[in-house]
Amino acid sequence: MTLLTVDNLTKSYVGHGRHVTALDGVSFTLAEGQTLGLAGASGSGKSTLARVLLRLLATDAGQVHFAGEDWLTLSGSRLRQRRRGMQMVFQDVLGAFNPRATVGSVLDDPLRIHDIVARAERPREIAGLLDRVGLPTSYAGRSIRELSGGQRQRVAIARAIATRPSLIVLDEAVSALDASVRRRILELLVELQQERGIAYLFVSHDLAVLQVVSHRIAIMHEGRIVETGATNAVIGNPQSSAAKALIAAVPRLVTGTPTEPDPSHP
């Protein structure tokens, strides 16, 4: 079943005498429980697309259907209600929080705002979320600033899954992490997807990361999707010059091996 349909999205930034077309007629679909990897060089429009989908940024034109709804026209209480279905993990989303905020309060927010479980149940739910992302439950009392980058991303993932979403948009979610930490976070994401049937839109400039998690890959270049296909077809036999350039930029990429996404080979 199709979960997300993006149709002809267009977005320009205007200001300081400049006009930049960041999205130029972007269309794609994403099925339930699947991962679409969105790759592209810096400035190709990936973050703009992620922000438009999350309703953090308005689009100029185009449509999005998400979970059967006309997503970009939702507003007010209906939008607030439906946001629980689409969550995000950004490069350092927790960096935007008050650094003194505790892990427990960061996880309590979505549970309270979206009324996921009764108030009395929340501490147990928070402990379960921490445990699921591989953190000790005692971390609920720690402040965000005490955590390493990898631990922060685990909390960000726990926060994203707290509302039991059908889609998580990840924007360079593992890019700032060391290779071994990155590999373990990718494994966790793959496990969570298999367990819970969550779809991911996984934005990264790094095709080696996308190869691990993606069922399909879309390549962005100058605001357009210039190529899309099954992960190993795109990596093994790229058609566009943008895809070829991204592949050339990752020497460790395993090309020409038609296998399923495998979390043990990042």
Ligand SMILES: Nc1ncnc2c1ncn2[C@@H]1O[C@H](COP(=O)(O)OP(=O)(O)OP(=O)(O)O)[C@@H](O)[C@H]1O
């Ligand atoms: N707030 C803004 N004001 C003006 N131009 C912007 C703004 N945000 C992005 N742009 C421009 O829009 C284009 C697309 O940027 P975007 O950040 O979406 O690309 P990206 O592929 O995510 O790149 P990166 O990986 O470097 O973040 C770029 O040319 C960028 O300079």
